[in-house]
Amino acid sequence: GENVEQHPSTLSVQEGDSAVIKCTYSDSASNYFPWYKQELGKRPQLIIDIRSNVGEKKDQRIAVTLNKTAKHFSLHITETQPEDSAVYFCAASWGGTASKLTFGTGTRLQVTL
Amino acid sequence: DGGITQSPKYLFRKEGQNVTLSCEQNLNHDAMYWYRQDPGQGLRLIYYSQIVNDFQKGDIAEGYSVSREKKESFPLTVTSAQKNPTAFYLCATGYGVRGYTFGSGTRLTVV
Numbered sequence: 001g002e003n004v005e006q007h008p009s010t011l012s013v014q015e016g017d018s019a020v021i022k023c024t025y026s027d028s029a030s031n032y033f034p035w036y037k038q039e040l041g042k043r044p045q046l047i048i049d050i051r052s053n054v055g056e057k058k059d060q061r062i063a064v065t066l067n068k069t070a071k072h073f074s075l076h077i078t079e080t081q082p083e084d085s086a087v088y089f090c091a092a093s094w095g096g097t098a099s100k101l102t103f104g105t106g107t108r109l110q111v112t113l
Numbered sequence: 114d115g116g117i118t119q120s121p122k123y124l125f126r127k128e129g130q131n132v133t134l135s136c137e138q139n140l141n142h143d144a145m146y147w148y149r150q151d152p153g154q155g156l157r158l159i160y161y162s163q164i165v166n167d168f169q170k171g172d173i174a175e176g177y178s179v180s181r182e183k184k185e186s187f188p189l190t191v192t193s194a195q196k197n198p199t200a201f202y203l204c205a206t207g208y209g210v211r212g213y214t215f216g217s218g219t220r221l222t223v224v
Contacts, residue, residue: 001172009153034212043203043215044156089155099207100146100171105155 002027004092006104013080014112021107023090024072030092032099033066033073038087038106047088048075080111116140119204119216125224126191126198134189134219136204142214144207145187149173149200150218156203162187191221199223 003026013019025033031052036044050057050064050073057064061080066073077084087108091101120135136145144163148156158171162181176195181187191198201220205213 006155032212043217044213045215046212049212099144100158100161101213102158103148103156105153 002030002092002094002102004090004102004104006090006107008107009105010108010110012110012112015080015082017080019077019080019084019109019111021075021088021090021109022072023074023092023104024070025092025102026071027092027094028068028071029094032093033064034091034101035062035064035075036089036091036103038089040086044089077109080109082111082113085109085111117204117206117214117216119202119219121219122217124219124221126221127224129193131190131192132221134191134202134204134221136187136189136216137185138187138206139185140206140208140214141184142206142208143184145181146205146207146213147171147177147179147187147189148203148205150203151200159189159202 006023034049037047038044048064050066061078063076087106089106090104093099093101117138126132146161147159150156157173159177160179162168168179168181178190199222203218204216207213
């Protein structure tokens with residue numbers, strides 16, 4: 001089955017700096033890669049996703065890049081703000097009707113003032 | 114709850130007791146999923162269902178059971194065979210390849 005590795009497990013940045021979280025996946029058939037943000041005690045919320053026919057996708061301060069050859073994808077957050085502090089999860093699936101997601105172990109991002 | 118309701122929010126289980134976690138959705142999504150979340154281990158798939166009256170085991174199904182008698186409902190039973198059930202349980206629905214919508218979760222504690 002699919003295996004997703006995520007790094008780093010914790011990340012601390014100063015407000016205004018950029019943050020990058022990286023994930024690798026094992027199943028070359030995977031073609032859908034979402035990112036979720038989970039605030040303390042809350043449910044995960046989808047923040048951005050990318051499909052294998054696209055190399056990069058941006059939404060305001062967040063962007064995701066995908067390298068299918070190397071089987072890795074990354075989340076980039078620019079101009080970080082305190083409200084960006086949360087746990088971020090990457091995930092992968094092959095996107096078919098049985099599109100169960102395999103999640104990474106999460107990155108705890110702390111944005112300091 | 115964005116169309117997915119999990120109940121109860123907190124649940125306490127005694128040793129040897131079965132407990133059932135509820136997940137109801139009004140999003141008309143075919144697929145439903147149960148994940149377990151432990152600190153530092155991300156989300157691990159317990160069971161999933163793509164259609165009514167059908168479900169498949171995920172990566173950590175031992176000690177759990179589910180049913181899918183209605184499209185709207187996918188309850189999870191934590192049986193006494195699950196030796197370490199203390200965790201945060203998340204139900205999710207999916208529509209095609211649009212990712213998941215999660216419920217607000219149930220925090221289960223063994224007392």
